Amino acid sequence: MNAATAFKVMKDLQNAFRIVAFLHLYDYLWPHQAVVRDGVSYDFIVVGGGTAGSVIANRLSEIEHINVLLIEAGGNPPYESDLPAVPLLMQRSRYDWNYTEELDGFQDSCRHTPSRKITFGKMLGGTSSLNYMVYHRGQPSDYDSWAEIANDATWKWEHVLPYFIKSIKLNDAQILQSESKKYYGTDGLLQLTKDHRKGIDEFLDAYRELGHDVFHDFNENNVVGFSAQMFTMASKSRYSSALAYLSPLKNRRNLHVLKNTLVTKILFDENKKAVGVEVLTEDRKTMTLKAKKEVIVSAGVMNTPKLLMLSGVGPEEHLKLNNIEVVSNLPVGENLQEHANVIIVHDIDIGPLPPPNLYALTGFSFTGFISLNQSSKIPDYQQMTYVTLPEPLLYFCTFAFRFSEEVCNNIYKNSVNKSQAMNEIIHINPKSRGKVLLKSTDPEDAPIIDVGLYSNKDDIENHIDYILDFLRVMNTTYYNKVDAVMADAAPKCNKYGKETREYWRCYIMCMSSGMSHMTSTCPMGAVVDSRLRVHGVKGLRIADASVMPTITRGNPMAAVIMIGEKVSDMIKQDHNLI
Numbered sequence: 001m002n003a004a005t006a007f008k009v010m011k012d013l014q015n016a017f018r019i020v021a022f023l024h025l026y027d028y029l030w031p032h033q034a035v036v037r038d039g040v041s042y043d044f045i046v047v048g049g050g051t052a053g054s055v056i057a058n059r060l061s062e063i064e065h066i067n068v069l070l071i072e073a074g075g076n077p078p079y080e081s082d083l084p085a086v087p088l089l090m091q092r093s094r095y096d097w098n099y100t101e102e103l104d105g106f107q108d109s110c111r112h113t114p115s116r117k118i119t120f121g122k123m124l125g126g127t128s129s130l131n132y133m134v135y136h137r138g139q140p141s142d143y144d145s146w147a148e149i150a151n152d153a154t155w156k157w158e159h160v161l162p163y164f165i166k167s168i169k170l171n172d173a174q175i176l177q178s179e180s181k182k183y184y185g186t187d188g189l190l191q192l193t194k195d196h197r198k199g200i201d202e203f204l205d206a207y208r209e210l211g212h213d214v215f216h217d218f219n220e221n222n223v224v225g226f227s228a229q230m231f232t233m234a235s236k237s238r239y240s241s242a243l244a245y246l247s248p249l250k251n252r253r254n255l256h257v258l259k260n261t262l263v264t265k266i267l268f269d270e271n272k273k274a275v276g277v278e279v280l281t282e283d284r285k286t287m288t289l290k291a292k293k294e295v296i297v298s299a300g301v302m303n304t305p306k307l308l309m310l311s312g313v314g315p316e317e318h319l320k321l322n323n324i325e326v327v328s329n330l331p332v333g334e335n336l337q338e339h340a341n342v343i344i345v346h347d348i349d350i351g352p353l354p355p356p357n358l359y360a361l362t363g364f365s366f367t368g369f370i371s372l373n374q375s376s377k378i379p380d381y382q383q384m385t386y387v388t389l390p391e392p393l394l395y396f397c398t399f400a401f402r403f404s405e406e407v408c409n410n411i412y413k414n415s416v417n418k419s420q421a422m423n424e425i426i427h428i429n430p431k432s433r434g435k436v437l438l439k440s441t442d443p444e445d446a447p448i449i450d451v452g453l454y455s456n457k458d459d460i461e462n463h464i465d466y467i468l469d470f471l472r473v474m475n476t477t478y479y480n481k482v483d484a485v486m487a488d489a490a491p492k493c494n495k496y497g498k499e500t501r502e503y504w505r506c507y508i509m510c511m512s513s514g515m516s517h518m519t520s521t522c523p524m525g526a527v528v529d530s531r532l533r534v535h536g537v538k539g540l541r542i543a544d545a546s547v548m549p550t551i552t553r554g555n556p557m558a559a560v561i562m563i564g565e566k567v568s569d570m571i572k573q574d575h576n577l578i
């Protein structure tokens with residue numbers, strides 16, 4: 001196997017699954033297509049049936065006399081969305097928005113192309129239908145600082161925790177019999193599965209040897225340390241936000257789900273109240289759909305700011321440049337935040353791993369939140385380690401990370417008869433910021449995206465510190481026992497010597513990428529208030545990853561679902577519906 005073959009295998013598999021999609025065998029899982037007429041009114045319109053939008057559509061339509069229209073640009077998730085082993089197959093397919101970042105100063109990187117491809121889900125469940133399913137809530141201190149920025153104590157950890165708990169249906173005997181039980185629900189809608197697979201404990205022992213705590217579970221007391229990962233999975237399948245929140249109510253009469261329909265504009269009346277949306281339907285008809293109470297935009301971190309700007313809500317100068325009439329002058333699209341990730345692969349000798357299985361995650365994994373100052377309760381970086389056979393890693397290298405064939409072949413070449421540990425060293429508190437702008441006023445055009453990774457140079461130097469800290473694991477008993485050797489992914493950096501900061505500066509420029517954890521393009525404070533209402537207009541809220549004032553120090557999906565739960569209650573309260 002080599003990188004070119006691995007890439008071709010992925011393309012062939014994508015084509016094979018297209019045939020399965022053509023048969024529509026799994027459409028019975030999802031709500032029917034709504035029948036709509038031009039000019040028809042609903043109480044609430046939710047734009048985007050993704051991670052947050054699915055939650056909101058469910059919770060608002062719990063009230064029987066309220067009519068909710070959920071509009072989603074994509075269609076039903078395909079069969080492969082269900083299969084935990086193959087999330088990659090939906091990348092660069094019709095289930096992906098297929099955006100590309102502008103040139104970002106990494107032209108000299110080890111990527112396949114200088115511009116980075118960026119994936120977001122375009123289907124019910126949005127990005128939760130194609131992501132890697134890791135469930136982590138971020139740090140309690142993240143929410144305390146949101147509360148401060150938003151000037152609203154209801155965003156503090158103690159007040160958002162009940163919404164995390166409400167969403168969950170945990171079925172893990174070990175956790176439910178432990179102290180951690182109080183942090184989980186058992187009658188929510190989102191199923192979680194903890195990874196208990198063989199092999200994890202030996203790795204965790206190595207981190208224990210370095211002085212780190214090892215937990216069953218991360219929660220408000222267990223913040224800094226290591227644990228096996230938790231996933232949004234039932235035992236053998238993905239649990240996307242759509243499967244959790246939309247599938248069970250596919251026959252609910254007051255919820256109307258309009259699929260394959262792009263919202264092109266939010267419509268305002270003369271008092272700047274959002275009164276509806278303009279859409280482009282799957283048969284390419286333009287229609288107006290009206291909202292009596294509110295429009296809630298949950299179109300994700302790129303498409304929410306794009307839609308707002310197209311509708312006249314955004315930075316005045318940029319809107320005027322595009323001849324868009326300004327409704328509210330706000331810093332929409334600025335403040336984009338992302339976790340930078342550096343990949344370090346180890347060849348290891350741990351004996352045979354089970355062969356890949358479509359219904360299980362490949363290999364096994366664990367994660368750690370590490371503070372360089374071991375007495376601190378606030379982590380500086382996160383480590384996620386996936387232990388697999390070398391072939392699945394080659395697919396990731398070439399198809400997901402899109403590193404060059406040379407880099408992927410370098411990583412693969414000494415792995416014959418071995419396993420590999422792919423370590424993601426993640427900068428979870430970046431100072432760098434990016435932005436989203438309109439490319440044109442055509443709603444079908446992609447936006448201009450500048451993720452801004454390492455635009456603040458402190459992030460590079462801090463990342464080197466994190467990598468050097470991580471590498472201490474190479475001296476532990478277990479890593480010696482399994483003959484861990486670092487794959488020589490970037491030989492061009494070897495001239496500096498691996499013990500130097502120059503080597504790691506060079507390595508970072510070669511082997512880094514974003515985690516696809518982007519947030520904060522319409523943040524609380526600057527763009528929306530603490531009840532997620534857009535400043536300067538009425539009847540318009542935003543609820544998705546874009547409203548986070550700062551990126552969570554952890555994987556963001558759990559926080560997005562919590563935002564969906566919390567905003568649903570806020571909307572009900574503001575309209576006297578509870």
Ligand SMILES: Cc1cc2nc3c(=O)[nH]c(=O)nc-3n(C[C@H](O)[C@H](O)[C@H](O)COP(=O)(O)OP(=O)(O)OC[C@H]3O[C@@H](n4cnc5c(N)ncnc54)[C@H](O)[C@@H]3O)c2cc1C
Pocket residue numbers: 047048049050051052053071072073074119120121122123124125126127128130131132133134135136261262263264298299300301303304307515516517518543544545546554555556557558560
């Ligand atoms: C490859 C990948 C792996 C990831 N892995 C993890 C992980 O393991 N754990 C984790 O915590 N996070 C992960 N993330 C991040 C996480 O999935 C996202 O942060 C989260 O799902 C975002 O939710 P959202 O509601 O903001 O947006 P989305 O879930 O993307 O929802 C937006 C929805 O709006 C729709 N839409 C957009 N524009 C329009 C329009 N104009 N009209 C109608 N509909 C529209 C979209 O099609 C989409 O369905 C990953 C992300 C990626 C890309």
